[in-house]
Amino acid sequence: MTSVMIVDDELFIVELYRDILQLRGYKVMITAFDGEEGVRKYSSAPEKPDVIIMDHRMPVMNGVEATKEIMRENPKQKIVFVSADVMVEAEARDAGAAEFLPKPFRMDDLIEKMERLSPP
């Protein structure tokens, strides 16, 4: 079962991702509500998630910065970057995000990207 970490500052969005992913057979193992909390929880997790869903606009530390920190720790980490701001796509990919999804997206688009990044 593919394990997932969700980093988003909106509780209802975290719950939404959790609902969708659990219905489709994914295991949500970590949630964080800002980039800094995301990096901290990621670093201290004994087992790393297969895929991270990362929002951009968050307090304390944004998604691009959090992605850079996580990729520095583990360059093989798979990250799906999600944002309503399409202008941030290039920055997110430069930081190391493997996929980018503009909000609002279709559920199937998220699942397709998750499948692409899930371990075989």
Add this chain to the structure above:
Amino acid sequence: MIREDIEKSSSGLSIFMDLLGHDIQNSNQAVLSYLELILSSPAAGEKTKKYAMRAASQIRTSSILVDNMKTLMSIRDISERKLPDVDLKQMIEQSAAKLQGLFLDRRINVDSSDIAEDTTVPAGTYADELFDSLLMNIVHLSKNEEISIKIDSQKDVVADMPCWRICIRASDMNMPTMIVKDLTDISSSEDLSKIVRISGIYFAGTMAKALGGRLEMTVAENGSGCTFTLILRMSDTHD
């Protein structure tokens, strides 16, 4: 001093609109996804699915309106910028393909075969938003489930400027009388602020103007169809 104040308040408004847009897109995301969950549920009946489909179309429309709003906030300096050339035939075909995905409960036929292969304009990604908005609004204005749209392009010269005249003809629309009246009123006026009920048309007209062109429209009195003509500056590379 006054100029500084205006710039300050414009910048404040821009930041506020950006934040607002972000929050609305987050809400749209949640509503759209839960509607998709209803649509994929075997327990949902046909009627429930039909209503969910209609609601999902409206959420996608709301997302496009938010994008339009953000774009309108940023177009003040378009005319001073050199925008990349865009292949309109390819771009309109992509907009048309997106359109069917936006309105799952409609059957939309877009014929773009008469758009000339060399229809290029210096509009960058703004062209994308302009045509997305215009096509989406045509579907919105129609009460019929099936809509036919035919698009062609012709070379023209307007005020000594080489232009493309892109004609979007929609038929089988069955538009409400109120909409026909609004479109008739605004088609005879250059004042975009008269477009009070149809923000997407206002957006398209404003964008066309910012790109150095204009939007014209005619509407059938019985509401069966309408024609939008976009006059856009031709790319410099064009002979």
